[in-house]
Amino acid sequence: MNWLTSWIPKIRSERSESVPDDLWHKCNKCEEMIFRSHMVDNMWVCTICDHHERMRAHHRLVSFFGSESNFKTEIPPRLQDDPINFSDTVSYKSRLKKARAKCDMDDCFEIGVGKLEGNSVVALAMDFAFIGGSMGRALGNAIVHAAEISIRNKIPLVLFSSSGGARMQEGIFSLMQMARTTIAVKKVKDAGIPYISVLCDPTTGGVQASFAMLGTVTLAEPGALVGFAGKRVIQQTIGEELPKDFQSSEFQFKNGFVDKIVHRSKIALEINRIINILK
Amino acid sequence: MFDLIKKFKKLFDNSSRDFAKSTCSNSPMSNNINSEDNLTVWEKVQIARHPNRPHGLDYINYIFSDFFELCGDRFNENDNAIIGGIAKLENQSIMVIVHEKGHDIETRIKHNFGMANPHGYKKACRLMEIASELKIPVLTLIDTSGAYPGIISEERGQGYVLAKCLELSSDLNVPNISVIIGEGGSGGAISLALSNVVLMLENSIYAIISPEGCSAILWKDQKYKEKAAEAQKLTAQDLYKYGMIDDIIPEPKGGAHQSKTATMDQVKKYIMHHVNKLIKEFKENPESIKRKRAVKFLNMGNATDA
Known part of the structure; x- marks a missing residue:
């Protein structure tokens, strides 16, 4: 040496x-x-x-409510993991364990109840870092829980979507979350409470085809990927190149599926405006 | 593949059971659900996709005494992957909405292989609204590999329309009943299957993604489709066990394609039973239909929790 x-x-x-x-x-x-x-x-x-x-769920809520002290985290009832005992190249249980350790959260969401300049709201932010933000039973339950808080307290519901779609590892249970979440947000709307859906990058598949597109008002962040089928699947099916802005927020706005594209720094402001107009 | 054909043949030859009489003498809510099942999951997937299986239009032509097709989404188009209209089921008027895959090249192209565009689902929404006005029940027969993935379908809001279909089904103030007759493929299937009663044919499948798609994404290769099919728990028997569906309709030995009419007779029997039950409930308490449906789906899949 x-x-x-x-x-x-x-x-x-x-x-x-x-x-x-x-x-x-x-x-x-x-x-x-x-x-x-x-x-x-x-x-x-x-x-x-x-x-x-893409933004982590906790950061999203902190920046939305303005500070850590402006909101309180709500935890929905916890369900058993892995309903169909799924395993591909690795077991779903170990995927979950790894994701929980990596992301320091239980599943792909965080719920916060707090105030936006005097207006109480319940907000749920999804986290793409946790298994692609995919929708399984836990997320379905969280949305049902957030909707219940909204109805009980008569406060608007805000959902920030960021998800690749349904969680394949939960099989049919993930498909049923499309029905559950649709019913949950419908109940909020039926109670005369505004539900504001914010489409963030990405909002696709089963999440786009259920609660995400059903907002009283639907906002989107600039440049987010928003669509139903995966680009590769479409390309394989039709065998031609896709247009450049295909399935972007701007594409959705142009086709009439989004009310407004809002810069992240203005989202709280715009949502507060909507609530003030409606209250 | 050859082995599979041989196996089907054997099953068919051995079949001496009088299928039509085998179940549901009084009530179709039978207990003997698929006790003699010896097919692998992948074989079931193939039977569910079998081209000679009775399709949506076969049922329409067979089980109703009359059917009047209602066409168009009232915006700009008529989709042929979803067919619907008013029909007479014995003495009951009913709104029927089916997926149709087509049975040869020409009809498959006409019906777009059963993969509907947004205008198909918009038409379905329109028909559900009409049923609601007329106070008649809605029957949907599901057989699709999924909603069509294409440029136009995205431009016209496939995701939005599917979501709207789900919302409308959940909010329907008349009874609805769904039967998965072949493939229940993902969002394109559930958007028409949010119903008071959901039934599945014995060899039909219902899943969040096709085994091929699941294999391509999770195994990074399509060749693990058989493994993926096993792992997904997509058979009628699995789904019944999980409480996702209300009942399983038995098929003739070897699968529905072995005898279309026996299969359709059986399906009709089950539909009649459930429609009559739902109508009775609807007459006694019209409000309960919508509420019960919502409660059923809100609690779905949470029963297995510790």
């Missing part, structure tokens, strides 16, 4: 301690490197190209 081999590990370990992995964030669109803290301050909107990055 010479002086060089004894020094290299030291240099390495010092570097890894002094430079945290997540100091920088690389924008998924313009690929510029941006200080992570700047991204957090800017609600995960790229400070250079204005691209709306």
Whole structure:
């Protein structure tokens, strides 16, 4: 061992301690490197190209309500995992365990009840980082729970969708969540309470084809992927190239399925406006 | 494939059971659900997709004394993957909505292989609204691999229309009943199957995604479709066990394609039974139909919890 081999590990370990992995964030669109803290301050909107990055559920609620102290987290009744005992290359149970450890949450959502400048609302944010934000029994239950809070307290319901669709690992149980969530939001609307659906990147498959498209008012974040069938499936079926803005928020707006495309920094403001007009 | 054909043949040859008499002498809510089943899940998938299985239009032509087709979504188009209209079931007027896959090249193209575009589901919504005005029950027969994935279908809001169909079915103030007669494929199926009573034919399937799609996504290769089919628990027997459906309608030995008329007789018997029951309930307490349906689906699948 010479002086060089004894020094290299030291240099390495010092570097890894002094430079945290997540100091920088690389924008998924313009690929510029941006200080992570700047991204957090800017609600995960790229400070250079204005691209709306996917946002973790907790960050979403904090930025929506303005601060951590402005809302209270609600936890729906917990269900047993893995209803059909599913296993592909890995078991669903171990997928869940891994996702829970990675994301530090129980499933792909967080519910917050709080105030937007005086107006109480219940908001549910979905988290794409947790198994693609996919809808299984847990999410179905969370939406039913959030809807119940909304009806009980007569406060508007806000759902931020970010999901690839239904959770295949729960088989038919995930399909039935389309029915459950549709009924849940319908009850809110029947009670004369506004339900505001915010389509975030991505809102596709079974989530788009159920509660996400049924808002009293439907908003969308700029540039989000919003559609029913996967692009690859469509391409394979029709065998031709898809238009450039296909299945974007802008595409949905153009075709009449979204009321307004709203920048992330203005979402709380716009929702508050809607509530004030309706109250 | 050859093995499979041989197996079907054997099953058919061995079949001596008088199928029509085999179940439901008084009540179709039979207990002897599929006790002698020896098909693999993948074989069931293939039977569910068998081209000679009775399709939507076969049922329409066979089980009703008269049927008047209602066409068009009243916006811009008529979809042939979903067929619907008013019909007479014995003495009962009924609104019927079916998926039709087609049985040869020409009809398959006409009916778009049973994969409906948004205008098909809009038509279904329209028909449900009419049923609600007329106070007649709605019957849907489900047989689709899924809602059509295409550029136009996305432009016209496939997701929105499916969601609207779900909402409307859940809100219907008349009884509705659904039978999965072949493939119950994902959103395209459930959007017409949010019903007071949901039945499945013995060898039909009902799933969130096709075994091929599931295999391609989770195994990263379509060749694990058989494994995927097993893992998905998509058979009528599994779904009954989970409380997702209300009853299973037996098929002739070897599958519904072995005897179309025996299958359709059986389906008619079950439909009659449930329609009569629902109508009676509807007459006694019209409000309970909608409420019960909502409660059923809101609680669905949570019963197995510890």
